[in-house]
Amino acid sequence: MADRSLLLIPGPTLVPESVLQAMAQHPIGHRSGEFSTLMAEVTAGLQWLHQTTNDVLILTASGTGAMEAGIINFLSPGDRVLCGCNGKFGERWAELCQAFQLQVETITAPWGQPLNPDDFAEKLQADTDKTIKAVIITHSETSTGVINDLATINRHVKAHGQALIMVDAVTSLGATPVPVDDWGLDVVASGSQKGYMIPPGLGFVAVSERAWQAYATAKLPKFYFDLGQYRRDAAKHTTPFTPPVNLFFALRRSLELMQKEGLEQIFARHDRSARMVRAAVAAWNLPLLGAAASASPAVTAVAPTTVDAEKVRSLLKKQFGIAVAGGQDHLKGKIFRIGHLGFAGEREMLTVIAALETVLHQLGQPLTPGSGVGAALQVLETTL
Amino acid sequence: MADRSLLLIPGPTLVPESVLQAMAQHPIGHRSGEFSTLMAEVTAGLQWLHQTTNDVLILTASGTGAMEAGIINFLSPGDRVLCGCNGKFGERWAELCQAFQLQVETITAPWGQPLNPDDFAEKLQADTDKTIKAVIITHSETSTGVINDLATINRHVKAHGQALIMVDAVTSLGATPVPVDDWGLDVVASGSQKGYMIPPGLGFVAVSERAWQAYATAKLPKFYFDLGQYRRDAAKHTTPFTPPVNLFFALRRSLELMQKEGLEQIFARHDRSARMVRAAVAAWNLPLLGAAASASPAVTAVAPTTVDAEKVRSLLKKQFGIAVAGGQDHLKGKIFRIGHLGFAGEREMLTVIAALETVLHQLGQPLTPGSGVGAALQVLETTL
Numbered sequence: 001m002a003d004r005s006l007l008l009i010p011g012p013t014l015v016p017e018s019v020l021q022a023m024a025q026h027p028i029g030h031r032s033g034e035f036s037t038l039m040a041e042v043t044a045g046l047q048w049l050h051q052t053t054n055d056v057l058i059l060t061a062s063g064t065g066a067m068e069a070g071i072i073n074f075l076s077p078g079d080r081v082l083c084g085c086n087g088k089f090g091e092r093w094a095e096l097c098q099a100f101q102l103q104v105e106t107i108t109a110p111w112g113q114p115l116n117p118d119d120f121a122e123k124l125q126a127d128t129d130k131t132i133k134a135v136i137i138t139h140s141e142t143s144t145g146v147i148n149d150l151a152t153i154n155r156h157v158k159a160h161g162q163a164l165i166m167v168d169a170v171t172s173l174g175a176t177p178v179p180v181d182d183w184g185l186d187v188v189a190s191g192s193q194k195g196y197m198i199p200p201g202l203g204f205v206a207v208s209e210r211a212w213q214a215y216a217t218a219k220l221p222k223f224y225f226d227l228g229q230y231r232r233d234a235a236k237h238t239t240p241f242t243p244p245v246n247l248f249f250a251l252r253r254s255l256e257l258m259q260k261e262g263l264e265q266i267f268a269r270h271d272r273s274a275r276m277v278r279a280a281v282a283a284w285n286l287p288l289l290g291a292a293a294s295a296s297p298a299v300t301a302v303a304p305t306t307v308d309a310e311k312v313r314s315l316l317k318k319q320f321g322i323a324v325a326g327g328q329d330h331l332k333g334k335i336f337r338i339g340h341l342g343f344a345g346e347r348e349m350l351t352v353i354a355a356l357e358t359v360l361h362q363l364g365q366p367l368t369p370g371s372g373v374g375a376a377l378q379v380l381e382t383t384l
Numbered sequence: 385m386a387d388r389s390l391l392l393i394p395g396p397t398l399v400p401e402s403v404l405q406a407m408a409q410h411p412i413g414h415r416s417g418e419f420s421t422l423m424a425e426v427t428a429g430l431q432w433l434h435q436t437t438n439d440v441l442i443l444t445a446s447g448t449g450a451m452e453a454g455i456i457n458f459l460s461p462g463d464r465v466l467c468g469c470n471g472k473f474g475e476r477w478a479e480l481c482q483a484f485q486l487q488v489e490t491i492t493a494p495w496g497q498p499l500n501p502d503d504f505a506e507k508l509q510a511d512t513d514k515t516i517k518a519v520i521i522t523h524s525e526t527s528t529g530v531i532n533d534l535a536t537i538n539r540h541v542k543a544h545g546q547a548l549i550m551v552d553a554v555t556s557l558g559a560t561p562v563p564v565d566d567w568g569l570d571v572v573a574s575g576s577q578k579g580y581m582i583p584p585g586l587g588f589v590a591v592s593e594r595a596w597q598a599y600a601t602a603k604l605p606k607f608y609f610d611l612g613q614y615r616r617d618a619a620k621h622t623t624p625f626t627p628p629v630n631l632f633f634a635l636r637r638s639l640e641l642m643q644k645e646g647l648e649q650i651f652a653r654h655d656r657s658a659r660m661v662r663a664a665v666a667a668w669n670l671p672l673l674g675a676a677a678s679a680s681p682a683v684t685a686v687a688p689t690t691v692d693a694e695k696v697r698s699l700l701k702k703q704f705g706i707a708v709a710g711g712q713d714h715l716k717g718k719i720f721r722i723g724h725l726g727f728a729g730e731r732e733m734l735t736v737i738a739a740l741e742t743v744l745h746q747l748g749q750p751l752t753p754g755s756g757v758g759a760a761l762q763v764l765e766t767t768l
Contacts, residue, residue, distance in 0.1 A: 005410060012411035012629060023630070024408035026389060027396035027583045029707050060446045060585055061608065062625040068608040099607040193626060199411045201444055201585045201628030221604070223483040224445065224452045241446040242577060244585030244628075245396060246407070323413050 004321035008352050010142045010171055010299035012193040012200050013342035015250075019198055022253035027245045036237035038248050043234065045255030049173065049263075050188060050206045052180035057230040059203040060244050063170040063191025066203025068096055069225040070166055070187040071136065074211050076219035077101040079133040082123055082163075084108075084115040084148060087141035088328045089168055097136070100220055111331060112144045112301070114294035117152040124160040133214075134164040134186075139172035143328045145301035145337060146290040147172065154183050164211055170194055171298040174258065175270040175341055186211040194298070195266075197257070197342040198250040207231070270297040272383045273340035273349045279379045280353040280372030284360055289335050298341040301327075307363045309336045315362065320355040346380055388705035392736050394526045394555055394683035396577040396584050397726035399634075403582055406637035411629045420621035422632050427618065429639030433557065434572060434590045435647075436564035441614040443587040444628050447554040447575025450587025452480055453609035454550055454571040455520065458595050460603035461485040463517040466507055466547075468492075468499045468532060471525035472712045473552055481520070484604055495715060496528045496685070498678035501536040508544040517598075518548040518570075523556035527712045529685035529721060530674040531556065538567050548595055554578055555682040558642065559654040559725050570595040578682070579650075581641065581726040582634040591615070654681040656767045657724035657733045663763045664737040664756030668744055673719055682725035685711075691747045693720045699746065704739040730764055 007014055028034050039058075046056040059066055071093070075081065079102050083094045086109035097104040107119045115137070124132065135157045140147045150167060157165045164186040169178050173188070174195020180188055186208040193200035207215075207227060215228060229240040258266060277300045281288060289301035304312065309326065313336050316322045327335040338352060350373065357372040391398055412418050423442075430440040443450055455477070459465065463486050467478045470493035481488040491503045499521070508516060519541045524531045534551060541549045550571040553562050557572070558579020564572055570592040577584035591599075591611060599612060613624040642650060661684045665672060673685035688696065693710065697720050700706045711719040722736060734757065741756040 005412065007411060007413060009413045009415075011626065012413065015411060020408045020410070024404045026404070027391060027399060027577065028389065029391060029393045029396065029709070030584070031393075031709070032707065060444065060449065062444045062627070064625040065444065065608045096607045099610070100605045191626065193411065199628060199630040200414070200626045201631060221484045223480045224449045225608075226483070241448040242395065242575065242584045243446070244583060244631075246583040247585060247628075323416065325413070325415070 006322045006348065006351065008339045008344060008348060009323055009325040010337060010339035010341055011191070013197060013339060014344055014348070015197055015199060016254070016257060016343050019250045019253045023199070023246045023250035025246065025249055030239065030243050030245055035245065038252060039237040039239070042248060042251050042255060045252070045259065046204060048259060049255065050178065050180045051182065052206055054180060054206050054208050055231050055234060056204055056206045057227055057234060058239065058243065059205065059225070059230070060201065060241065061203040062200060063189065063203055064092065065225070066189040066191060066205050067093060067168050069203070069227055070189040070205045071096060072100055072220045072222055072225060073227045074164060074187065074214040074218050075102055075133055078103055080105065080131045081134045081136055082107055082120065082132055083136040084138060086113060086115050086144070086146060086148070087111050087138065088143035089141060089170070090138045093136050093138065093168065112146060112289040114146050115148045115153065117149050117156060120153050121156040124156050124163065127160065130160070130162040132160065132163045134166050136166045138168040139178065140175065140296040140298050142171045142299055143331070144289055145296045145299045146294050147176065147296045151183065154185065158184060164214060171296065171341055174266060175298045176267055180206050184208065192247060192251065195342050196251065197254045198247060201244050201247045202251065269345055270340065272346065272379065273344060274300060275379045275383065276346070276349040276353065276376040277338050277340060279375035280357070283371040283375040284357070284365060284367045286365070299337050299339050301335045301337045303335045307360060307365045309334055311363055312336055312356070312359055315359045316355060319359065322352055322355055324352070349376060390706045390732065390735065392723050392728060392732060393707055393709040394721060394723035394725055395575070397581060397723060398728050398732070399581055399583060400638070400641060400727050403634045403637045407583070407630045407634040409630065409633055414623065414627050414629055419629065422636060423621040423623070426632060426635050426639060429636070429643065430588060432643060433639065434562065434564045435566065436590055438564060438590050438592050439615050439618060440588055440590045441611055441618060442623065442627065443589065443609070443614070444585065444625065445587040446584060447573065447587055448476065449609070450573040450575060450589050451477060451552050453587070453611055454573040454589045455480060456484055456604040456606055456609060457611045458548060458571065458598040458602050459486055459517055462487055464489065464515045465518045465520055466491055466504065466516055467520040468522060470497060470499050470528070470530060470532070471495050471522065472527035473525060473554070474522045477520050477522065477552065496530060496673040498530050499532045499537065501533050501540060504537050505540040508540050508547065511544065514544070514546040516544065516547045518550050520550045522552040523562065524559065524680040524682050526555045526683055527715070528673055529680045529683045530678045531560065531680045535567065538569065542568060548598060555680065555725055558650060559682045560651055564590050568592065576631060576635065579726050580635065581638045582631060585628050585631045586635065653729055654724065656730065656763065657728060658684060659763045659767065660730070660733040660737065660760035661722050661724060663759035664741070667755040667759040668741070668749060668751045670749070683721050683723050685719045685721045687719045691744060691749045693718055695747055696720055696740070696743055699743045700739060703743065706736055706739050708736070733760060
């Protein structure tokens with residue numbers, strides 16, 4: 001079924017052949033010396049990717065599970081937290097905080113707009129009693145293609161001095177710099193089916209020393225997601241519960257590929273892909289959901305008014321076997337989202353742009369044939 | 385590394401080649417029509433395996449995560465629960481219940497012995513106020529190779545009339561009958577790397593209507609493991625959070641293989657494998673950890689006194705590439721455990737028995753060469 005498929009959604013993302021092959025090995029025992037070696041290798045790779053010497057713990061869970069672990073391990077019922085909400089995932093973290101009886105204050109921006117760092121500064125500066133325990137930010141909003149200004153918001157958190165900064169880096173890690181140590185990020189959660197270039201099933205949480213101090217007194221109940229257990233076991237290169245060993249094989253291979261390419265090159269590639277797509281969309285006179293200034297390097301959301309977004313998607317799928325994502329919640333049917341995260345690069349961008357151009361032309365979008373590819377090509381020439 | 389490996393531990397278990405190949409396909413989008421079809425197919429297969437029309441929900445988690453979900457969704461802080469403890473996993477569920485502030489009463493038996501159903505009957509009959517909300521049982525204790533008498537314990541629970549029966553079926557499902565509807569089991573948790581014959585990474589929870597009634601008033605906080613969300617989405621053939629699509633591919637294929645073999649044949653094969661191993665161990669004059677009457681169909685624990693269990697394991701691994709498991713917690717170094725769960729069958733049993741016989745002979749165990757294989761062969765002839 002997937003024989004003809006080119007998957008350009010913001011996750012699951014394309015998986016390199018050698019990663020698929022690594023994953024298809026026969027499983028090994030998770031209490032073996034071989035697994036300990038594997039665990040040590042991937043942990044070192046994860047620290048490299050996160051630019052940190054902090055613990056980076058590996059969970060059998062989706063990104064949401066990783067984010068839940070990142071939040072509940074360091075807080076207690078009634079704790080006051082600020083949660084940035086400008087898309088589906090920010091809203092999800094606010095709901096999650098409510099489910100765990102935290103006192104959540106949301107800082108919102110319309111879907112498609114970035115969070116305003118000044119809104120955080122205001123709340124944090126007013127908090128002279130230091131009752132704010134954590135600030136929770138979705139770095140790249142997968143639902144809208146907007147990247148939030150984590151660096152600036154984090155500076156305000158650091159000026160506060162007490163609150164922890166907790167980051168959903170699910171579609172930013174491996175796409176744009178998330179320098180955990182340089183920025184002093186306390187909790188950074190991510191998932192395997194994004195920049196990591198492996199199938200879904202693993203969640204990751206990087207935890208700072210400051211966060212571990214908060215863990216010592218945090219009172220939310222936990223067992224499967226008790227990160228203290230994962231930390232103790234990770235020190236012995238093992239895991240508290242059975243890990244998905246085949247996804248670990250895949251992860252080892254994908255981290256090898258990433259290290260071979262280099263972080264700067266990976267980030268440049270993502271930036272280039274995003275710019276190629278935006279240049280093409282501009283050439284077709286289609287509106288983007290978000291402004292270029294806050295464009296995510298992982299996903300671009302197009303909000304067409306002259307053609308039907310769902311027709312674009314279905315024709316693209318039917319005619320070319322290319323899958324792009326639709327809108328979520330109230331944006332369902334109103335946008336389509338092109339993922340350019342992970343293994344996807346210049347070739348895939350030229351492919352999806354050429355195919356989209358064909359489909360848009362068929363659907364009656366007034367455009368000059370070749371204009372999208374031409375615009376993308378110019379980006380490519382000036383950035384390679 | 386795994387080229388020469390024959391994995392005969394009680395999970396991860398052997399994975400058929402066609403399942404590995406199914407898993408190694410390129411991922412598909414989890415919000416696609418293709419995924420919905422896949423989800424509907426595997427859900428139907430799971431219901432067949434559980435012999436139920438209840439919901440069988442699929443989580444991205446290990447078996448422990450599935451068990452946590454199975455417990456926390458139906459209970460509230462302070463609820464009184466009975467937890468059977470006769471091995472590492474029973475003890476784990478008691479710890480988990482304590483972490484979630486349940487009022488846990490353990491019913492214990494020594495590691496290697498089965499739980500005594502009368503102990504449950506006594507507690508349940510004495511509970512005339514019906515304060516016991518749930519009885520939690522590990523069906524097959526993976527740590528000791530003992531199967532608990534779930535049918536009888538469950539009858540006592542049914543006589544109580546109020547308590548839910550929650551079952552860790554991690555190494556019993558797909559190895560021995562777990563007739564969910566016939567027995568009226570309320571919560572049944574399992575994990576993919578066992579009888580399912582696929583790598584670790586998926587957890588499963590079957591939930592009865594009675595359990596859903598308890599869900600409506602249960603007050604433990606939850607989000608990632610909120611089974612109500614999974615149920616609502618499963619009705620639309622989707623999942624609340626990104627599922628590990630490649631493991632779903634593997635699951636579809638393994639369920640196909642299982643349905644082709646048939647439940648009765650699968651159970652007979654596991655029983656035969658277990659008997660072959662026990663017959664060989666008896667022929668070598670080695671003691672089993674547990675009595676034959678409560679022998680798990682999934683794993684056999686051998687407790688040698690005349691040879692060093694760890695030396696047996698390491699020689700078996702070094703000389704033949706066969707991995708068997710060691711003991712856990714206080715049984716570390718004192719036992720070795722042969723997994724005969726999932727894809728392993730007569731051929732693998734003859735292999736491991738022949739290899740073990742060689743290794744034991746080398747280590748000075750007084751045995752007649754050929755006696756183990758001979759005994760296994762007789763079981764095979766009388767049961768095939």
